[in-house]
Amino acid sequence: MTHLILHIGHPKTGTTALQTVLSTNADRLLEAGVLYPTKAKPSFHNHALAKPALTGCDDHVIRGRYGLEGDELRRLSERYWDSVKAETKQHSHDTLILSWEWLWDVDAARSEYFRKRLLEVCDHITAVGYLRDPARFFLSMMNQRIRMFRGILLFQEDYYRSVIDAYRENGFETSINVFESAHFANGDIVTDFCTKYLRPDLPALERGGNAERGNESISNEAMVILQEVARAHSTSSPDASPDARDSRRSKTVRIVYEADRALGGNLRPSLKPEIEAAQVARSTDLIWLRDEAGIQFANVDYDLVGTTGHPDLASLHSVEDFSPIDPDRLAALRAMTERKIARVYGRGAPVYSLVRRWFGSTTP
Template identity: 30%
Template sequence: MNLVCHIGTPKTATTYLQETCAANPDWLRENGMVYPDLLSPIANHITLFYAAAQYVDPSAHAYGLRSMAEVAVFRGTLADQIRQQIAAAPPGVTTMLMSSENLTGNLGGPGVRELACLLRPLFDQVRIVVYLRRQDDAVLSMYGEFMRRGYHGAPFAEFVENALRPDPTPPYLNYRRLLGHWIEAFGAQAITVRLFDRAELVDGDVLTDFMAQVLGRRPDLAGLVPSGNGNESLSAPALEFLRLIQPMVPFQMNNTVNPARQRLERRINRLPGTPRPQMSAAQSARIMAHYRAANDWLRQTFFPDRPGPLFAPRPELPADSNLGRISLTEFARFTGEMLQ
């Protein structure tokens, strides 16, 4: 059995790919693939992250993991589960797919090495597939996710500052640092890097592109039913609403996931998607300048035939961001959505 491990990055349609794979076992089987059950009720193989991380994430508490000793036991249990899934694979199935954006969003270098120790003995070959988007888009998208989930209540300008620190949030935007961990653990030849841009994707579609990377050819997607989960972004006023209420309903409380926040999730996802959030042209230019050296390395290492820069400037962006603004009427309307 060979393994294709899709590692995100976050906000590159990973939920869409995961749920599509989980919902189409027959199509995958007909094409020689299986998307396994890795001891999780969700399509995201987040248990790979729990087993490899060098700390106990609060969300792992729901899996009974509260200490590193329990994680060590779980790691062995997960390895046994993978072996069982390999043994149960139908004839003709030669590729197992795994996918979790947590492997790039939350896993550091020691964790990547731990993951390699877990996976490499179980498979004849391991391939890593990763999608990378330009950092200004990634920062804006991740800010929306932080507001949606209630991770913190920082305004967007502060979030941008955090993205430019030596220990940035999000932590995965320096692609040289990020991929260096995976090159060290799996080798550069095992890593396929794709740019999350319609102009770069096969047929301009991430699902078609992903299956093309797995199969090594342009896929015939007839019979494959895409997931309806597009994980759409929220509007700029909705993000400001969520930022303002975050101190009252944060994601985490008492060192565990806040059940009050979880109960709001469905209602939050009903908030409007327009007007779409936009950063300013100056913010975009500053972010991309900060990551220019890492992007030059990325181009030279994985796209040596491409002229630079890897990501073009964005002159179409406005002079002022539309984030951080909400009218009293919008606030009242969104509050009503939360109460329904």
């Protein structure tokens, strides 16, 4: 009997670190009867490419990576899933791990089909999730989306419960955890995952490299600049998908990231206190999550849930609306990056500082 540990995220909860360690130690894990598939092509530290085939749902990250969508993407995804299944048949194992954080958004309509497809490689499934509190999760997602040249997005008011209920109602066993170091075994997400879900006699796993490379956050001021660049160049390819690959974006992010680190000062992204309170107030499922699922966040004031009089988050669109900005640091960062960014986009591209003055805080 094969037990599938399905790591579903959610996003921004150390998933890259976990996936990197599991991939690095795949051979060692297999010796202990734990299979973390790594041979499927194209290869990842996660198994995201299986998502379109298993859920019927495209994923913006995958679309951006491959420049495919619809039937083309699903065909590639089916081939990938076939190679995962082939790898599971090649090895003797009693535990199988599949991990990709964007499985958190598989909706109720797709969950039953999803479970049936997963049973092609296992006999029993436990869906494992680690959750951040709403304010910290929103901040992490905002930081990531800005670095991906995407707009700021609010998650739905029952974000936690809707997903957990969808899994449970479609036959999944679930195991949900708080993403806070104080709750982790040895204060570490990887150790915590292995201790809770893998064999107790598991050998020590090798740690190496920068497991969070590419997932590193940027300061509030750096987010402002990247949002300005995204707005300045959002009409350069009017027919392009928002997920279309554009090498200029990654170059711009690197310019801003390096300048951000070189400038120093307060690099830690943050939200205004009133925005944090508003995020908690609109998260209507926090009480359910605490009382029914046993998940309680240490820094959440539960008396705020459902209260009124907070900023209307849906009416806000700019980084400056959500996060405190140091004007002197922002000016210095602009001075360090403006010419380099202008060169990336070429002479014919609008200078983003001019667009900032023309359009102000207009949403892209």
